[in-house]
Amino acid sequence: MDLELRHLRALVTVADTRSLTRAARLLHVSQPALSGLLRRVERIVGGALFVRSPTGCVPTRLGADVVADARTVLAGVSALTERLGEQRAPTGPLRVGGYCGFLHLAVSRWLRDRPWSHGVSVQEDQDETATLHRLATGALDLALVYLPPLPDPVVPEGVESLVVHPREPVFVILAPDHPLAGAREVPFAGLGEHPWADDAPGTTRWSAYLQRVCRRHGVALDQPHRPQCLATLLDLVRAGMAVAPALATREDRPASIAVRAIEGAPLWQELRLCYRPGTPVAAHAEEIHAAVVASYAGRRGCSAAFDTWWHERGRELLLTR
Numbered sequence: 053m054d055l056e057l058r059h060l061r062a063l064v065t066v067a068d069t070r071s072l073t074r075a076a077r078l079l080h081v082s083q084p085a086l087s088g089l090l091r092r093v094e095r096i097v098g099g100a101l102f103v104r105s106p107t108g109c110v111p112t113r114l115g116a117d118v119v120a121d122a123r124t125v126l127a128g129v130s131a132l133t134e135r136l137g138e139q140r141a142p143t144g145p146l147r148v149g150g151y152c153g154f155l156h157l158a159v160s161r162w163l164r165d166r167p168w169s170h171g172v173s174v175q176e177d178q179d180e181t182a183t184l185h186r187l188a189t190g191a192l193d194l195a196l197v198y199l200p201p202l203p204d205p206v207v208p209e210g211v212e213s214l215v216v217h218p219r220e221p222v223f224v225i226l227a228p229d230h231p232l233a234g235a236r237e238v239p240f241a242g243l244g245e246h247p248w249a250d251d252a253p254g255t256t257r258w259s260a261y262l263q264r265v266c267r268r269h270g271v272a273l274d275q276p277h278r279p280q281c282l283a284t285l286l287d288l289v290r291a292g293m294a295v296a297p298a299l300a301t302r303e304d305r306p307a308s309i310a311v312r313a314i315e316g317a318p319l320w321q322e323l324r325l326c327y328r329p330g331t332p333v334a335a336h337a338e339e340i341h342a343a344v345v346a347s348y349a350g351r352r353g354c355s356a357a358f359d360t361w362w363h364e365r366g367r368e369l370l371l372t373r
Contacts, residue, residue, distance in 0.1 A: 057129065059093050060122035061189075062086060063101065067119045068188075068208050069181050070108030078185055107204060107260065123209050145171035146333065149183045150196040152323065153299045154354075155216075158347040159196060159340065168336065179256055180206065187211055187326055194333050196344065198299070198321040200261035212334070213326040214341045216348060217366070220300050222319035223357055227292040228310045236356070237315040241271055249277035249285050249294035258321075262297075265318055300366075301348070304355035311355040323348075 065075040066086075076086040094101050101115035111119055146169055148160050160172045177183045180197040187195045188208040196216070199206060207213055224238055232238045232246065251259040253275065266273060277294050279285040288294040290308050297319070304311040325341050327333045333340065349367070352359055358366075 145173040147173045147192045149175045149192040152196040195326045213324040216323040221317040225298040226295045233310045247294045248273040248275045249296040252278045313357040
């Protein structure tokens with residue numbers, strides 16, 4: 053059996069997601085089918101391509117070489133396809149992906165009104181690796197993503213990015229009458245004394261980063277709730293049944309949701325604007341980036357926690373990014 057493009061795409065997807073489950077979902081196949089495909093490819097190349105590790109499914113030395121070659125081939129095919137005019141016509145709506153709160157809609161509204169834009173299609177995915185994979189394969193035109201500070205690279209080859217903010221702190225949301233809501237900042241250790249609602253441990257890069265920081269600070273989070281829907285998570289918080297992580301730009305609503313900073317800012321993420329080179333979006337990347345930064349800076353007033361951070365550190369970091 054010869055290697056086919058579908059085999060190469062599968063290898064790259066597994067390498068990017070570090071998970072057979074997530075890769076199978078992106079490839080629209082079952083996990084057993086993907087596992088069988090990988091075994092057949094390994095027989096062809098003569099060795100194991102991936103191994104399981106604490107950080108997920110990672111390439112072996114042979115696997116890294118094969119994945120690198122696969123990326124080169126797929127990039128060449130993509131360039132040829134574009135040259136032959138087989139890609140989506142540039143007159144279609146710009147497909148904006150990511151999961152970044154108010155900025156997602158702010159940039160989409162701004163793009164909608166550009167003379168070079170032909171409408172906007174807003175798409176969301178909580179998993180940044182899935183978003184970046186879709187961007188790399190041409191299923192998205194632009195993405196705003198938060199990247200936890202983990203050592204493994206996540207932005208795939210063929211995707212370029214501009215930093216919007218290099219170190220945005222992660223805040224928490226809780227009910228206004230929650231015992232922790234009385235302080236301006238919540239002690240990190242105190243979060244372990246209350247139910248926590250978040251991604252299931254080990255399922256996303258964020259959850260891996262959170263566990264790493266908790267181990268470093270000796271904090272054990274009690275996580276009985278694992279909501280898949282933001283509305284459910286907010287209902288849990290409003291009812292006082294959970295505390296949850298929140299983007300620093302989340303709006304404080306005194307009657308229902310209190311936004312608080314975590315003492316010492318132990319959790320943070322980098323916010324990036326991502327796109328593919330050689331596309332209409334790439335031609336306007338600096339312009340889009342400036343609009344995103346302006347929207348970000350205009351978020352002052354969303355909460356006292358944001359305003360304090362912005363005044364003390366956030367504005368300075370944005371100006372020196």
